[in-house]
Amino acid sequence: MTEQGFKDRVALVTGGTRGIGAAIAEMLALAGVKVAAGYSKGTESAAKFKEKLEKEGATVSVHQGRVDSPGDCERVVHEVLEEFGRVDYLVNNAGITLDKTVRRMSYEDWQAVVNVNLSGAFNMTKAVLEHMIERGSGRIVNISSVIGETGNVGQANYAASKAGLFGLTKSLALEMAQRGITVNCVAPGFIATEMVQAVPKEALDKVIARIPQRRLGQPEEVARVVKFLLDDDSSYITGAVYDINGGLDM
Numbered sequence: 213m214t215e216q217g218f219k220d221r222v223a224l225v226t227g228g229t230r231g232i233g234a235a236i237a238e239m240l241a242l243a244g245v246k247v248a249a250g251y252s253k254g255t256e257s258a259a260k261f262k263e264k265l266e267k268e269g270a271t272v273s274v275h276q277g278r279v280d281s282p283g284d285c286e287r288v289v290h291e292v293l294e295e296f297g298r299v300d301y302l303v304n305n306a307g308i309t310l311d312k313t314v315r316r317m318s319y320e321d322w323q324a325v326v327n328v329n330l331s332g333a334f335n336m337t338k339a340v341l342e343h344m345i346e347r348g349s350g351r352i353v354n355i356s357s358v359i360g361e362t363g364n365v366g367q368a369n370y371a372a373s374k375a376g377l378f379g380l381t382k383s384l385a386l387e388m389a390q391r392g393i394t395v396n397c398v399a400p401g402f403i404a405t406e407m408v409q410a411v412p413k414e415a416l417d418k419v420i421a422r423i424p425q426r427r428l429g430q431p432e433e434v435a436r437v438v439k440f441l442l443d444d445d446s447s448y449i450t451g452a453v454y455d456i457n458g459g460l461d462m
């Protein structure tokens with residue numbers, strides 16, 4: 213699709229002011245999409261993000277809310293509809309880690325990660341789905357992880373939540389297949405964001421040594437694939453998982 217095709221479309225990107233989400237929000241905004249970026253904390257940095265993109269000519273709004281709260285999700289979607297009148301694209305990107313081995317992981321650690329990463333995508337999807345069905349069109353992209361495919365020491369909660377997104381994606385893709393709505397998943401590997409930089413250096417060096425391309429990915433390398441999946445031209449792609457991991461899992 214030409215950039216013209218993205219013009220005046222509306223995207224809601226959760227966790228859209230930092231990391232991979234910010235790269236997606238920025239790439240879409242610069243293609244002419246009106247972008248609503250969700251965030252849970254960091255009001256000041258969210259405002260700065262909006263300001264930076266607006267200086268580049270983009271149309272951006274930022275919305276505080278927790279994706280693990282169904283009420284917050286409904287409110288955020290309501291705000292976006294008030295602001296822009298429609299939602300064409302939903303990118304469920306918000307995610308957290310609380311890395312510990314299962315022996316050391318508390319029930320709260322488990323629930324917190326599953327509630328944000330997996331239930332958060334469900335909650336936001338529920339909040340926007342009827343609107344997309346009414347319009348007979350929509351694109352949903354869930355941001356999973358290579359860890360959902362391989363598992364990882366210290367990440368049982370995260371791996372389970374990210375694996376769960378594959379099931380959510382495929383089930384919803386089936387349910388929406390005749391309603392003009394595609395639902396896909398991307399599974400990034402280790403991408404150079406704050407989340408990955410927080411991994412202890414020794415552990416991260418070991419990961420990089422196992423990546424065939426021997427480097428971390430860049431957030432833009434994920435954003436480009438998400439943009440491709442949102443494109444009108446990607447109309448026959450649904451229920452798919454795109455790996456973006458430098459060959460880490462194949």
Ligand code: CAA
Pocket residue numbers: 309311312313314315316356357358359364365366367370400401402403407408411412415
């Ligand atoms: N294999 C098996 N067990 C291991 C292990 C390994 N390679 N490394 C550590 N352990 C176990 C120890 O045996 C010990 O086990 P018990 O709980 O049974 O006693 C436990 O881990 C704790 O060991 P330590 O005290 O040495 O380590 P720690 O508690 O400080 O940290 C860890 C352990 C949480 C696994 C830590 O090494 C870590 O954070 N690793 C990195 C995890 C990671 O890769 N996270 C990716 C984040 S980025 C991301 O998630 C984005 C994405 O999508 C890719």
